[in-house]
Amino acid sequence: xxxxxxxxxxxxxxxxxxxxxLVGAAVDTLVQxxxxxxxxxxxxNAQENLRAGMHFMVRDLMQAGQGLPAPPQGISxxxxxxxxxxxxxxxxxxxxPNNPTSLPVIIPGFQQGALAVTLDPxxxxxxxxxxxxxxxxxxxxxxxxSSDGSGTLLSSVPxxxxxxxxxxxxxxxxxxxxxxxxxxxxxxxPGIPTPIKxxxxxxxxNTNGTALQLVTNVAGPVITFAAGDPAGLNxxxxxxxxxxxxxxxxxxxxxxxxxxxxxxxDTTTNAxxxxxxxxxxxxxxxxxGPNYPPQPIADCIEDLxxxxxxxxxxxxxxxxxxGGPGDAQTPQAPDTAFQIRAVNAMLAARSEYTVGNxxxxxxxxxxxxTQVSIRSLAFVNQFNLNPVP
Numbered sequence: 001x002x003x004x005x006x007x008x009x010x011x012x013x014x015x016x017x018x019x020x021x022l023v024g025a026a027v028d029t030l031v032q033x034x035x036x037x038x039x040x041x042x043x044x045n046a047q048e049n050l051r052a053g054m055h056f057m058v059r060d061l062m063q064a065g066q067g068l069p070a071p072p073q074g075i076s077x078x079x080x081x082x083x084x085x086x087x088x089x090x091x092x093x094x095x096x097p098n099n100p101t102s103l104p105v106i107i108p109g110f111q112q113g114a115l116a117v118t119l120d121p122x123x124x125x126x127x128x129x130x131x132x133x134x135x136x137x138x139x140x141x142x143x144x145x146s147s148d149g150s151g152t153l154l155s156s157v158p159x160x161x162x163x164x165x166x167x168x169x170x171x172x173x174x175x176x177x178x179x180x181x182x183x184x185x186x187x188x189x190p191g192i193p194t195p196i197k198x199x200x201x202x203x204x205x206n207t208n209g210t211a212l213q214l215v216t217n218v219a220g221p222v223i224t225f226a227a228g229d230p231a232g233l234n235x236x237x238x239x240x241x242x243x244x245x246x247x248x249x250x251x252x253x254x255x256x257x258x259x260x261x262x263x264x265x266d267t268t269t270n271a272x273x274x275x276x277x278x279x280x281x282x283x284x285x286x287x288x289g290p291n292y293p294p295q296p297i298a299d300c301i302e303d304l305x306x307x308x309x310x311x312x313x314x315x316x317x318x319x320x321x322x323g324g325p326g327d328a329q330t331p332q333a334p335d336t337a338f339q340i341r342a343v344n345a346m347l348a349a350r351s352e353y354t355v356g357n358x359x360x361x362x363x364x365x366x367x368x369x370t371q372v373s374i375r376s377l378a379f380v381n382q383f384n385l386n387p388v389p
Contacts, residue, residue, distance in 0.1 A: 114274075
């Protein structure tokens, strides 16, 4: 009977060496696959936030100016005899710069937002940069219909009308209340699909001009605009830009609901995860049951930047805007926001989590840019119709 022979030590060592190499290669492949999977997930996360934020901004910018007075009129706001106002800005606080007597449909906020914030991928420390931009956009609500099912739009008939349809509503002389008539063909409160409620902005329009006020209460057909509103719009005692100054109680006047949409970056709620916020009108009002709270629409947004296409620029400066009037950071006097015809928007985002290990840890970063032509302002007569001598 022959003796059974096993593996020699040398053979075992060679076999174990080969096995170690194979296992190492397999583990490395798995690690790389895991890294790739994690990287793709984080890249997708950042891209999703960018697309979500840009989608909302483009949608609102496309509607800017809809149903509002054409430039350069704007919407008049309460102002003093000296031509100054103090209208508060939603979301970011403070007042609108340059004390405007009327609001354009695009209100730039160059470097008026929070400091740009990011995280050190190795230590997690919060790092800050320069100020981000903000923007406010105004447009009319063309969907607000009468609650009686007639389809009558709020902005289609005057509050009071002697002609058909005969509307017997009333606007208080001091502008503190509006009572709407439920007569057939007129507007019946509270309206559909989104009823009028506290926090809404209402524009008054007649042959004397415009005025803007903020709703503080709704009771049946009566809309109230009490003083002390968060916008500072219900200042009936000022000589200009008020319901009283346009004599709305005595002149046929149409009222229209207006949306003011503000975009800014919030670094206060969570500095480690800055959010792009879409603010409708003014937040936190009324105190007992606040309407229109801030709506975060994208996470980990590190920067928000806007430039503008200025038509018929007259800015002398040292010659021109740095990037030209088609890429201006903000209108410079004598140019105004009423000359804006397009908005260039840029969002920068990072991934929610890091990828890699040790000193190789990092965030994925990406940005998204687009230009939006303001369709309600796009058609401007560029031709001189005066005969050539």
